[in-house]
Amino acid sequence: MNEIRANLEKHLRKLCLEIGSRHVGSSGEAAAANYIEKVFREYGYPAVRESYPVTGWSFKSFELINLTRRTSVPGAVPCFFSPAAEAESKLLWLRRSELERLGELPVAGRICMVAAVSTPGDVKGRNQIAGELDALGAAAAVFISDIHTSLAASTKIQRSPFLKQLGCCAVAEEGALELAHHCDDVYRLRLEASSFPHESCNVIARTVGFGPAKGVIGAHFDTAPLTQGAGDNASGVAILLELARLLHGKNNGWNLDFAAFSAEEYIPETLPPGSGDYVARHQREDIRWFLNFDDIGLLFGEPQIRTVLSEKLPPLHSGAFPICPSTHTDGDDRSFKQIGVPGIWYRDESFFRQFHTERDSIDTIDFGKMAAAATDALEIFRQLTGKEE
Numbered sequence: 001m002n003e004i005r006a007n008l009e010k011h012l013r014k015l016c017l018e019i020g021s022r023h024v025g026s027s028g029e030a031a032a033a034n035y036i037e038k039v040f041r042e043y044g045y046p047a048v049r050e051s052y053p054v055t056g057w058s059f060k061s062f063e064l065i066n067l068t069r070r071t072s073v074p075g076a077v078p079c080f081f082s083p084a085a086e087a088e089s090k091l092l093w094l095r096r097s098e099l100e101r102l103g104e105l106p107v108a109g110r111i112c113m114v115a116a117v118s119t120p121g122d123v124k125g126r127n128q129i130a131g132e133l134d135a136l137g138a139a140a141a142v143f144i145s146d147i148h149t150s151l152a153a154s155t156k157i158q159r160s161p162f163l164k165q166l167g168c169c170a171v172a173e174e175g176a177l178e179l180a181h182h183c184d185d186v187y188r189l190r191l192e193a194s195s196f197p198h199e200s201c202n203v204i205a206r207t208v209g210f211g212p213a214k215g216v217i218g219a220h221f222d223t224a225p226l227t228q229g230a231g232d233n234a235s236g237v238a239i240l241l242e243l244a245r246l247l248h249g250k251n252n253g254w255n256l257d258f259a260a261f262s263a264e265e266y267i268p269e270t271l272p273p274g275s276g277d278y279v280a281r282h283q284r285e286d287i288r289w290f291l292n293f294d295d296i297g298l299l300f301g302e303p304q305i306r307t308v309l310s311e312k313l314p315p316l317h318s319g320a321f322p323i324c325p326s327t328h329t330d331g332d333d334r335s336f337k338q339i340g341v342p343g344i345w346y347r348d349e350s351f352f353r354q355f356h357t358e359r360d361s362i363d364t365i366d367f368g369k370m371a372a373a374a375t376d377a378l379e380i381f382r383q384l385t386g387k388e389e
Helices: 002-019 027-042 096-104 123-135 173-181 230-246 273-282 332-338 367-384
Strands: 047-066 085-094 111-114 140-144 167-171 186-207 214-220 255-261 287-293 301-308 323-326 343-350
Touching: 002 027, 002 230, 002 367, 027 047, 027 186, 027 230, 027 255, 047 167, 047 273, 085 096, 085 140, 085 167, 096 123, 111 123, 123 140, 167 173, 167 186, 186 273, 214 230, 214 273, 214 332, 214 367, 230 255, 230 287, 230 343, 230 367, 255 273, 273 332, 287 332, 287 367, 301 332, 301 367, 332 343, 343 367
Parallel strands: 085 111, 111 140, 140 167, 214 255, 214 287, 287 343, 301 323
Antiparallel strands: 047 186, 085 186, 186 255, 301 343
């Protein structure tokens, strides 16, 4: 257990502290792919890359300043895929009722404060609002990051690569209150960023079995922008790499893919491009299950094993975590469910919802819990492959 924990910590330090943010199109995404491939090869696996087109995003700088008071708005962050923008204006406050008649409002050239309450399912709605404001000539939009920690805003609370000139940013509670208290002041938003055609890739270590049966053990290595992505999802990548080490030469006769996906933190209208590309390439193979690690090992979180299409799985039992059958998919398991492959997802139900924010850092990780998840996953693997010990 000590060796497992030490290896997990080593991988997290590399991904979080040395590489950092790994959003699609960033140098961090490329560095993470290189590191994962290097580790797979060190563990004795042939490693391959499977590429697919996505939209990348390059970010250089951002500021949201109260010009009247000469202060920065606390906790403001740019939104994923936002185009470059520069604007100065008073805020145009938009309540929910006003969102239905944007064409009647003087939005052109303005910084618009979208003050309507949103829910976790509203990313599409926020993208639509941004698209309408963009078409109407608004200069910028500020969204309230209402579903994440009150201390830090999510960089992907709104994310659309189709905007032309609308600069988009988000604020958490502190920043939203600051704007509300000084709503008649003049603000300046500056954002240097751009979207571009990009090739992301999955990095896969393969081992060959005795028959057609195949299992996929996976985790995504990309992050939301401007975050270490410790829980989401350096934790899952670290466990994936450690399982590859522990299971080398012990595949129980199965074909196995250890798959590190990119582009999971993407656009909600489609399947995640990384795992979506994987299932499109391999759906004719005899894939029996997908074992997924995403956002596991948080200091404050309730760990669980969520199963999807559990009727297709053998009876599973864990000595460490509750197993929770579910019909809901929310990540790479969605891609596998679409082709009828059952999923087993190790995850934490977080108290503070720090994912997608700067608070998702290595100091929020419980390495003991991560080691317990890796050890438990070995037993689940034995049950999945019919070699329970």
